[in-house]
Amino acid sequence: MPEVVTLGETMVLFNSMNTGPMKYVTHFAKQIAGAETNFAIGVCRLGHTAGWISRVGKDEFGKYIVSFVRGEGVDTSQVKVDSEAPTGVLFKERQEEGESKVYYYRKGSAASRMTPEDIDPNYLQGAKYLHISGITPALSDSCYETILEAIRIAKSRNVTISFDPNIRLKLWSEERAREVIMGLIPEVDIVLPGLEEGRLLVGANEPEEIAASLLKAGAKIVAVKCGAKGAYYAAGDSAEFIPGYPVARVVDPVGAGDGFAAGFISGLLKGWSYSESVKLANAVGARATQVIGDVEGLPTFEEVEVFLGQRKEIER
Template structure:
């Protein structure tokens, strides 16, 4: 039985090639093919939490594009607004893992298929039965011109009284923080829920003190400012009040995708009317579970996984 709550997100997706050996990439001969991308991770996270989720994107008309399409559809993501385009190869990234556990990511997303998406492609019909729209800064970083698409999406959402959540998800390999600040400043006034890392908000505003964050939220009329801080938990500023919840104690093996999972968990809690503290607890739990599995989205939990995990630690009163 599908959820009564629907979520719309849009963005690029990639084939992620994970090394099966450690060391510099020039010496690595074997890779495991995976599927990744912040917005797609978020969409999968929502689908596994039994939310209806629509992903708007463009994929290369190639074998890798088919891999992503079939994978996302198999996860229960609505793919009705995803199209294949020729002449634009599906994006790739390669991960490098050194012997000490440190790593790098190498992106190959020039001429990404998402570049063929235009504001005119965004129609009112896409928002039918949608209860929340979620965007991230990764989509904006691929091409600053994508701000026009993001604005179009946010404007329609506002017209339809659909709340908008946004995760800056800063990728300094794709653009500079100065470029990001300019684009974000134009979008923040449209945002109802801002989901950001503590390090990210400091890059954006120049400060991470609670007083400065309160002022930032008020100036931009952000109703819910959510600060993710990894092993230190997370906190929320809403209605002139701070709420804080500690992280769940886990032994992380891979933090990739934890922020996307956290976002999906928070949005689940928001749409289901959980209290501020309950939303933070639920999102912390999803993020923690993600870190216990290696991969971009392999660790995103199902709803049946999250509730027992929480009840072993904290009882959420309904």
């Protein structure tokens, strides 16, 4: 059984090959996009095992996604093929500077039809971590129930639960996002919000305040992602701000947060301290921004060592 299990929707991504408004884009690259598979692939590249629970449509896009994810070493045995709903699609509009924009075509998708029955309790037996995101409960009521069931099963088997809020306001309102996500905080162990997400959830501006509020709400460990500046973590009596790693040019920022989560959980799987795990998370997140695509820039552990100057790369 895999060390880490995750569940959620992965879509086919059509990534614009030139920058500017979508109406002027003429060429796209076909890739995949999904916070949970980004995370799972990142974990596998760092030397661990991961499994993914989901649904895809009985279509060529579904075949492509499963083949790609499986090819990255992620176990896809728990992915079901839905013959009555399509695989979700999104388009990414890229800018020379600033955040990319995404346009979803996922309503009524196969993954949005996930139910608690899609989870085999035995699949979590022996797993060390269950990783979930705030995207999945936003997809549908049945997806929300599926997340609650996954949490229940994980807790019954003493599996540590990590949670990335991953708020997507194109999927639901601020009020509903806050209500659901804050309701999940007491049920999980590790919370990995971005700075803006923390502000939306608890109304605080500083990472220290955000972490304190989420710990008070029931989380055991909180790591607040602060972009290129780094990340602040707090757990019990331990708290520290860990500086980030500058990169010469950010090519594509999407997926960096999922890379951070993969790096943090990888560090914990290796038995490292919270501080060391956040350092690895920062490095993975930074490295992920240097390549176009959500997963293409996620590094292996050896590539992280090269990035940090701990290993010399032989180029020829």
